[in-house]
Amino acid sequence: MNRPGVYEVEMVKNTFRDLIYDPAFGGGVPGDRPVKAFIPGGVSAPWFGPDQLDLPLGQDEVGGQGSMLRSGSVVVLDDTTCLVRAAWRITKFFSRESCGQCTPCREGSGWIERAMYRLEHGGGRVEDLELLLDLCDNIAPGLTWPPQQTTICVLGPSIPSSVHAAIEMFKGEFLAHVDKQGCPFD
Amino acid sequence: MTETRTSVTVTVNGRAVEAAPGELLIDVAERAGTYIPRFCYHPRMEPVGMCRMCLVEVEGPRGATLQPACYQHVNDGMVVTTDSPKAKKAQEGVLEFLLANHPLDCPVCDKGGECPLQDQTLTHGPGETRFVEEKRHFVKPIEIGPLVLLDRERCIQCARCTRFAAEVAGDTEIAFAGRGDLIEVAPSPEHPFTSVFSGNTVQICPVGALTAKPYRFAARPWDLDQVESTCTQCAVGCRLAVQSSGDRLTRVLGVDSDPVNHGWLCDKGRFTLDAVDGHGGLSDPLDPRARITSPLVRRDGTLVEATWGEALARAAELLRAAGEADGGVGVIGGAALTNESAYAWARVAREVLGTEHVDAQYGDGLDPRRVLALPGATIDDACAARVVLTLCGDPREELPVLFLRLRGALVRPGHDLVELAVGPSALHPLATVSIPVRPGEAHRVVDALLDEGRAPADLALDDDARERARRLLGDGEGVVVVAGRTNLAEDPSVVERALTRLADALPRARFLVALRRGNVRGAIDAGLAPGLRPGRVLAAGGRDTRAQLAALREGVQRAVLVLGDLVGNVIDRPGAEAALERADVVVVTGHGGATLAHADVVLPAAVQHERAGTVTNLEGRVTAVVPKVVAPGAAWPDVAIAAELARALGADLAMDSVVEAARAYESATGYPALSVLLDSTSEGRVAGSPSAPVARRPLDPMAFPGIRSAEWVGLGESAGDRSPPPRWPTSPRPRCPRCPDATPTASR
Amino acid sequence: MSHLRVDLRQRAEELVALYPRPRSALLPLLHLVQEQDGYVSPEGIDEVAELTGTTSADVRGTASFYDMFHLEPVGRYVVGVCTNIACLLAGGEELLAHASRRLDCAVGSTTDDGLFTLEETECLADCGHAPCVTVNHRYVRTTTPEAFDALVDEVRQGRRDHEIPHHGTLVRVRRNGGLRVPDEVIAAERAAAKAARARRLEEAG
Ligand code: SF4
Ligand code: SF4
Ligand code: SF4
Numbered sequence A: 001m002n003r004p005g006v007y008e009v010e011m012v013k014n015t016f017r018d019l020i021y022d023p024a025f026g027g028g029v030p031g032d033r034p035v036k037a038f039i040p041g042g043v044s045a046p047w048f049g050p051d052q053l054d055l056p057l058g059q060d061e062v063g064g065q066g067s068m069l070r071s072g073s074v075v076v077l078d079d080t081t082c083l084v085r086a087a088w089r090i091t092k093f094f095s096r097e098s099c100g101q102c103t104p105c106r107e108g109s110g111w112i113e114r115a116m117y118r119l120e121h122g123g124g125r126v127e128d129l130e131l132l133l134d135l136c137d138n139i140a141p142g143l144t145w146p147p148q149q150t151t152i153c154v155l156g157p158s159i160p161s162s163v164h165a166a167i168e169m170f171k172g173e174f175l176a177h178v179d180k181q182g183c184p185f186d
Numbered sequence B: 001m002t003e004t005r006t007s008v009t010v011t012v013n014g015r016a017v018e019a020a021p022g023e024l025l026i027d028v029a030e031r032a033g034t035y036i037p038r039f040c041y042h043p044r045m046e047p048v049g050m051c052r053m054c055l056v057e058v059e060g061p062r063g064a065t066l067q068p069a070c071y072q073h074v075n076d077g078m079v080v081t082t083d084s085p086k087a088k089k090a091q092e093g094v095l096e097f098l099l100a101n102h103p104l105d106c107p108v109c110d111k112g113g114e115c116p117l118q119d120q121t122l123t124h125g126p127g128e129t130r131f132v133e134e135k136r137h138f139v140k141p142i143e144i145g146p147l148v149l150l151d152r153e154r155c156i157q158c159a160r161c162t163r164f165a166a167e168v169a170g171d172t173e174i175a176f177a178g179r180g181d182l183i184e185v186a187p188s189p190e191h192p193f194t195s196v197f198s199g200n201t202v203q204i205c206p207v208g209a210l211t212a213k214p215y216r217f218a219a220r221p222w223d224l225d226q227v228e229s230t231c232t233q234c235a236v237g238c239r240l241a242v243q244s245s246g247d248r249l250t251r252v253l254g255v256d257s258d259p260v261n262h263g264w265l266c267d268k269g270r271f272t273l274d275a276v277d278g279h280g281g282l283s284d285p286l287d288p289r290a291r292i293t294s295p296l297v298r299r300d301g302t303l304v305e306a307t308w309g310e311a312l313a314r315a316a317e318l319l320r321a322a323g324e325a326d327g328g329v330g331v332i333g334g335a336a337l338t339n340e341s342a343y344a345w346a347r348v349a350r351e352v353l354g355t356e357h358v359d360a361q362y363g364d365g366l367d368p369r370r371v372l373a374l375p376g377a378t379i380d381d382a383c384a385a386r387v388v389l390t391l392c393g394d395p396r397e398e399l400p401v402l403f404l405r406l407r408g409a410l411v412r413p414g415h416d417l418v419e420l421a422v423g424p425s426a427l428h429p430l431a432t433v434s435i436p437v438r439p440g441e442a443h444r445v446v447d448a449l450l451d452e453g454r455a456p457a458d459l460a461l462d463d464d465a466r467e468r469a470r471r472l473l474g475d476g477e478g479v480v481v482v483a484g485r486t487n488l489a490e491d492p493s494v495v496e497r498a499l500t501r502l503a504d505a506l507p508r509a510r511f512l513v514a515l516r517r518g519n520v521r522g523a524i525d526a527g528l529a530p531g532l533r534p535g536r537v538l539a540a541g542g543r544d545t546r547a548q549l550a551a552l553r554e555g556v557q558r559a560v561l562v563l564g565d566l567v568g569n570v571i572d573r574p575g576a577e578a579a580l581e582r583a584d585v586v587v588v589t590g591h592g593g594a595t596l597a598h599a600d601v602v603l604p605a606a607v608q609h610e611r612a613g614t615v616t617n618l619e620g621r622v623t624a625v626v627p628k629v630v631a632p633g634a635a636w637p638d639v640a641i642a643a644e645l646a647r648a649l650g651a652d653l654a655m656d657s658v659v660e661a662a663r664a665y666e667s668a669t670g671y672p673a674l675s676v677l678l679d680s681t682s683e684g685r686v687a688g689s690p691s692a693p694v695a696r697r698p699l700d701p702m703a704f705p706g707i708r709s710a711e712w713v714g715l716g717e718s719a720g721d722r723s724p725p726p727r728w729p730t731s732p733r734p735r736c737p738r739c740p741d742a743t744p745t746a747s748r
Numbered sequence C: 001m002s003h004l005r006v007d008l009r010q011r012a013e014e015l016v017a018l019y020p021r022p023r024s025a026l027l028p029l030l031h032l033v034q035e036q037d038g039y040v041s042p043e044g045i046d047e048v049a050e051l052t053g054t055t056s057a058d059v060r061g062t063a064s065f066y067d068m069f070h071l072e073p074v075g076r077y078v079v080g081v082c083t084n085i086a087c088l089l090a091g092g093e094e095l096l097a098h099a100s101r102r103l104d105c106a107v108g109s110t111t112d113d114g115l116f117t118l119e120e121t122e123c124l125a126d127c128g129h130a131p132c133v134t135v136n137h138r139y140v141r142t143t144t145p146e147a148f149d150a151l152v153d154e155v156r157q158g159r160r161d162h163e164i165p166h167h168g169t170l171v172r173v174r175r176n177g178g179l180r181v182p183d184e185v186i187a188a189e190r191a192a193a194k195a196a197r198a199r200r201l202e203e204a205g
């Protein structure tokens, strides 16, 4: 963002596009790079693509599209960003924050994190995509929205959000990692 | 008026099941024949829903959702599916997650063959691993206490052990440390895991993470054979399973007996197998750890091996000679025997030797004529009591599992503890009112507590505490007094007088008399007490141990038959040695000990886990003890020794087997014996209490890892020979700077 | 004998008295231990256990859950570099690698002189100034390698001591004890914050 910061906006009145591009708010992407994806409400939230930029900033509007506004922290990923790396780092966060009480969250977060790391750093296999989605499914059965969970608390279903979205939206980028046995952005 | 339902109907996999409202779904389903897999749930602890292995589908307002069956209380109309594809996938997913970081240790793991994780993996688990990354590593097993080792790699973080420590034992010496997939069970480094209940955590650990030193690599479950029996290390009488491999005892496990021990044991009861095998063959007869394997007779001042015939003849000769004088012979000891043996010895004393001088207690108890006449309470009664009043030593030291039971009750609302505090006690933190009692003053404190008016100033009683205690005690309704010898240096009459006063002033109170030696209650009931014939029939006279020792020193009594180790247990040891020095001494014992320095004849006896019979715990419950191994060398069971000695003295007890002894005991006293002996896995019966036979609760297979699973589970075949995983780029894990090969301990 | 200093021990007892159950005071008490010892020392753990009626294993377990409590001695300055998503996109990993080289110490360890401990952190809630760096949990808003080097020099020379006390030192607001900072200082800080906001609004038109 040209102007990262904390902004107060009126619910539903503004859109994500306003928030990201309006000079009073985010002021656009550095170098005018195109938006590849954005996280609408904290790292637990499933990602949105550029075609959802015109969604109003409202709980119901965002919820209706399968994500959430919750913490209101919007993170923009431009076209120079490796989505595998981004999703890996978010999973690493959940893996570190997992309290460790229940199995799917404790072990699932760590497993997904390691597999994502492997993909990003040149150990990816085609079957990893299916494996990752299945592991996600074992934490949030059905990968529905709003999510179901096999865990005690909602940290569990937060884990799959980014990985699931990244695979759904950018499958090609994952496969490129597998092909290159490494990160194409390096 | 709202009606409270006494029963609800739940549908489990399409079948209607009746349940009590609020019961846990996992239990209801199990009763109906549907076993839901589990790891963290333990029926004797609060559910926590942590492992998520028990996920099932429960219909709700928004459709069916996955819920942990161990954490779900049933309500009327609940519809549950445990075997839908969704439930199965969730369960299998959890199992796969548990295995992701689990080491491939089965071939070298003590749990192998009785491991719930192994069993469930072989039953429902994935055949192949999808986890190709490096597993989590910790330094392999670390000693967390004198008896327990922890392999953190094998831990599945179910928290059974930590919950046991916090919730059941109340001595949180182990707790989870760290966060996420690095959490580990840890004691504080400065304070190791020394709890007297540590062995229970090993038993309930569903994997091979916690192992007990004495059993490590000792046996494989499929080589083990087991019997159910009763612990005789103290008077609680915990039910246990004794396992052996060949003729070697290997392990003791707690059995869940509802009225007694709830599956728990103390470490004293669990880890005393060494004592049975004489610590690997020690042979010094003065060493209490050694076993006596042959009859011994003193010749020219030294004990030498003899045949049974020689030894019995010599013993008979000494006892007969002494018995010719009035009061010339007596019997001391016997609190570690079975009821049948105690009864046999009581008859030898009274009918053959003609003496009333018999006492199973070593002067460390209370007068049974006074305390056992008080209205009795069971352990369950004490746990259900509105108010528990204690006047006894620290129950955690003396009667460990009784402490667990009392603690379990007292931490719940509606139970108050009034403590007559004679010294430090592990129950103290739970006391509603604690009244300090100095040695020798218990009876005066009780008087002051019960009397209106001012308390004598020298007792320094707190008026407010006294008032609160008095109000709690009321007329004794709902009060159970737990009473025992408080102080060995103090005259027992202090406590006896206090108890008598309490019984007078609180007519509705009941008493749980905590005499602590193994089967002391049974020995007394069988007639090994001065002035109490078998069946607790009052008789005249009879010297107790103290009086017998005095009589021996004065030469009034000439001989004594000692059942056990008198010198090693008596309070006044020099006095006892002086007495024995002057006397003719016949000792019947399984172990060596200082008493043997004074013995003229030693008759070797079988000890616990080698003999059959019944025992009576402190509440009067009669349960069976079952032999698992044969006694070493020429040792005999006590019943046989008593019968043969009687024969050598010219009498026939008509007790040539334990069954005959039990039958004779039962018909002479009315106490249960034969029926219990023949049904050795029953919860036993309390004489004189109209308790209906208790339905045994289904044993949690993980609370009680029997040999059962060995019948259908072998070692994981593929475990050892997997090719090493390809070397993937590995996500860096935090490392401990001090042990770079291991993931860190707690700090990140 | 109390391991905590007299004033801290008194403060600890006050804290325990604030809660219906002594156990609830566990975390605040751990901060006191860390304030005194610079880390959560075993002696401190024992004392917290005693004060809260819990056990050492329990206290240690709880302390080990939180990143802000250190169970091993750490440097006088604990440097945290965030690499979570916003900071990652803004070069947090690179800054962390730079910090590791500059301090000549691996992430998660302490420099040989015992001055610095370097940590990788999760989101520090200052994403607007990504990549975010803290020293002893004080934001230093040092986002470039050059700024980081300057910071290290200043800290070494003691030139930041007024804003960065040694590790473990608590913030200055105390419940019931009020603010331990002169009113003028607070007023000045508030005024500066207000001015900054006004400036931003103005720039945005
Ligand atoms: S036997 Fe059980 S605990 Fe031991 S390594 Fe195998 S699965 Fe793990
Ligand atoms: S050591 Fe055993 S009982 Fe304790 S948490 Fe680990 S698996 Fe569970
Ligand atoms: S409490 Fe007594 S009976 Fe129970 S295991 Fe321990 S020693 Fe044996």
Ligand code: FES
Pocket: B037, B038, B039, B040, B041, B048, B049, B050, B051, B052, B053, B054, B055, B068, B069, B070, B071
């Ligand atoms: S969650 Fe139910 S058994 Fe563990």
Ligand code: FES
Pocket: C082, C083, C084, C085, C086, C087, C088, C122, C123, C124, C125, C126, C127, C130, C131, C132
């Ligand atoms: S991501 Fe670094 S401060 Fe939020």
